[in-house]
Amino acid sequence: MKPLTTPDALVITGPTGVGKSALAVELAEALDGEIISADSRQVYRHMDIGTAKPAAELRRRVPHHGLNLLEPDETYSAGRFARDAWATIEEIRGRRRVPIIVGGTGFFIRALLVPLGPEPTVEAERRARLRGVLSGLAVDELHRWLRRLDPPRAEQLKAEGGRQRLARSLEVVLASGRSHSWWLGQPSPTEALNASVFCVSLPQEELYRRIDERLDRMMASGLLDEVRRLLERFPASAPGLQSVGYIELIQHLHGDCSLREAVDAAKRSTRRYARRQMTWFRHQLPGKTVWLEGDRPRAELLEEIARGLAQHRTGE
RNA sequence: GGCGCCGUAGCCAAGUGGACUAAGGCGAGGGCCUGCAAAGCCCUUAUUCGUGGGUUCGAAUCCCACCGGCGCCU
Numbered sequence: 001m002k003p004l005t006t007p008d009a010l011v012i013t014g015p016t017g018v019g020k021s022a023l024a025v026e027l028a029e030a031l032d033g034e035i036i037s038a039d040s041r042q043v044y045r046h047m048d049i050g051t052a053k054p055a056a057e058l059r060r061r062v063p064h065h066g067l068n069l070l071e072p073d074e075t076y077s078a079g080r081f082a083r084d085a086w087a088t089i090e091e092i093r094g095r096r097r098v099p100i101i102v103g104g105t106g107f108f109i110r111a112l113l114v115p116l117g118p119e120p121t122v123e124a125e126r127r128a129r130l131r132g133v134l135s136g137l138a139v140d141e142l143h144r145w146l147r148r149l150d151p152p153r154a155e156q157l158k159a160e161g162g163r164q165r166l167a168r169s170l171e172v173v174l175a176s177g178r179s180h181s182w183w184l185g186q187p188s189p190t191e192a193l194n195a196s197v198f199c200v201s202l203p204q205e206e207l208y209r210r211i212d213e214r215l216d217r218m219m220a221s222g223l224l225d226e227v228r229r230l231l232e233r234f235p236a237s238a239p240g241l242q243s244v245g246y247i248e249l250i251q252h253l254h255g256d257c258s259l260r261e262a263v264d265a266a267k268r269s270t271r272r273y274a275r276r277q278m279t280w281f282r283h284q285l286p287g288k289t290v291w292l293e294g295d296r297p298r299a300e301l302l303e304e305i306a307r308g309l310a311q312h313r314t315g316e
Numbered sequence: 317g318g319c320g321c322c323g324u325a326g327c328c329a330a331g332u333g334g335a336c337u338a339a340g341g342c343g344a345g346g347g348c349c350u351g352c353a354a355a356g357c358c359c360u361u362a363u364u365c366g367u368g369g370g371u372u373c374g375a376a377u378c379c380c381a382c383c384g385g386c387g388c389c390u
Contacts, residue, residue, distance in 0.1 A: 016354075041354055051354085079351035107353050116350050131352095139357095157349095162357030165349075172351095184350065244354045268343080273354050279347065 007196040007312050009089055009099040010305070011113070013038070013281065014200035015274040016104050017211045018294040021054045023200065023301060024102040028062040030302060031098045036088050037066035038081065038103030038112075044072050044240040046230055049223045051243065052214065065092075072230060072240030079119060082111040086190065101195070106280040113195065113286060115188040120176030130174055134167040142166040150179035196312045198305055199281050202294040211270045215245070219263060224249055244269045 010033070012024050024035050037043075041051040045068045054064060065088045070076055085101065085108075092099040101109065122130075134142065139162075146169055147154040153169045169180040176183070202210070227249040230241060236250050245266045252262035281289075290308040292301050 039354090040352090075352055077351040078353075082351085105353065107349080107351090107355095111350080114350080119351060157357095162348090162355095164352065164356035167356095168351075180350095188350095239352065239355090242352085242355070246354090269354080272344095275345085276347095277354090280349080280353090283347085284349080 007194055007309065008093065009101055009193055009195040010309070011038075011101045011109055011195045011197040012200065013102070013104060013106065013109055013197070013285070014292075014294065015202075015207060015277040015281075016052070016270060017207060017214055017274065018200045018202050019210075020102050020104065020200055021052070021058060023298060024100055025054070025058045025062050026298060027302060027305060028098075028100050031100070033098035033100045034063040034065065034092045034095075036085050036092075036099055036101045037064060038085070038101050038105050038108045039066075040076060040081075040105040040108060041240070041243050042067050042103070043069045043076050045070065046072060046233075047226070047240055047243070047246070049218050049221050049226045050245040050249075052218070070240070072234045073238040075239045078107045078111040079116050081105075081108040082116060082190070085112055086193075089193070104277055106277060106284055109197075110284055112193040113197070115190040115192055117183060117186045117188050120172055120178070120183065122171075122175040127171065127175065130171050131167065134170055135163075137167075139163045139166065142170060146170055146173075149173045150181050152181040153179065153184075196305075196309055197286055197289040198292055198308060199285055199289050200292045200294045200301070201278065201281075204275075206295060207274055208271050211274060212267050215263065215267050215270060218245070224253075224259070228253060244273050 010027070010031075012020050012027065014020050027033065028035055035054075037054075039051070041047065042053050043066065044051065047053075053067060058064075059067075066081075066084065069084070089099040101112065103109065137145075142163060143154060143158070143166055146157070146166055150169060150173050157165055157169065172178075172180040172183055201207075223245065227246055230238075230246070231250065231253060234241060236254070241247070241250065248262045248266040248269060251257055251265075252259050257265070290304070292304060294301075
């Protein structure tokens with residue numbers, strides 16, 4: 001019997017430190033799959049320890065895609081991720097293998113599940129100039145401009161907009177001559193990925209414990225040296241370096257705090273990040289997402305995933 | 317034993333009689349999200365100022381006692 005709705009891919013997500021990478025590799029081995037990373041930091045080269053990039057040993061066992069795409073001074077985006085991931089998914093399917101998307105960047109994953117709309121094309125130079133101008137404006141100024149150029153969007157962002165989203169909306173209007181609201185109303189040119197989504201979670205206390213331990217391990221593995229080497233080649237303001245762990249250690253290397261303080265701060269930031277991820281997952285992941293308890297034995301998790309897949313097949 | 321200083325939220329801390337129905341920071345918790353997402357944002361968090369009395373129209377603020385901490389003296 002040919003399944004009616006075989007998923008085109010699997011998605012394994014969850015907060016940082018729950019153990020997605022190792023689980024994904026075992027899953028890939030069991031399913032004859034390949035892994036696509038959905039992680040906004042692991043796309044950067046030279047940032048291995050602090051981004052908890054899957055170890056060489058894991059990468060030898062299963063092909064990993066989406067890692068080491070950029071230099072730390074380059075920027076990536078959800079849209080670009082979706083395009084890259086789609087291309088890779090098709091390649092993997094062409095090999096008659098199973099694409100397994102693994103990562104904690106919720107927005108990237110959602111860009112696959114709920115495709116982003118069309119985007120105005122802007123030449124890089126013009127866009128950079130626009131961003132430069134917009135970044136010089138105060139938040140309320142941005143909001144005033146948006147209210148004039150795209151009232152509905154200004155209304156949406158009003159309460160809790162934030163400069164980045166306000167600037168994005170203005171950039172779209174200014175570059176395309178059409179309001180961001182208009183763009184948001186356009187149907188998406190790409191189809192939604194038909195995937196079974198699994199989210200691994202852990203009781204908060206346990207997750208925090210693992211995060212702290214992992215940071216100590218990162219330090220023992222030479223995270224400080226990694227950061228030092230990065231600073232020799234890139235400015236501290238490079239997009240890739242705006243990452244949990246790196247920010248704090250850079251502060252220490254700049255002499256702003258002791259190493260101990262930096263490590264403690266890095267642990268706190270990671271915990272806060274994990275918390276934000278959980279909030280996002282709770283509300284933004286599809287309703288049919290299967291939640292897995294990360295402290296259960298891996299074999300049980302694999303079984304549960306298999307059950308989830310069977311359910312997906314029967315169309316449930 | 318005597319003298320002095322201090323005691324405000326989980327932590328740090330402002331306020332030293334009336335707009336305090338007690339700043340701010342950290343931490344913690346919750347939330348937002350259509351191309352920077354490990355980003356960018358929003359909200360909540362002391363019915364009460366060590367305890368008990370007193371003075372006063374009014375006290376975190378003044379007085380007394382006690383408790384706790386710190387320092388100095390003997």
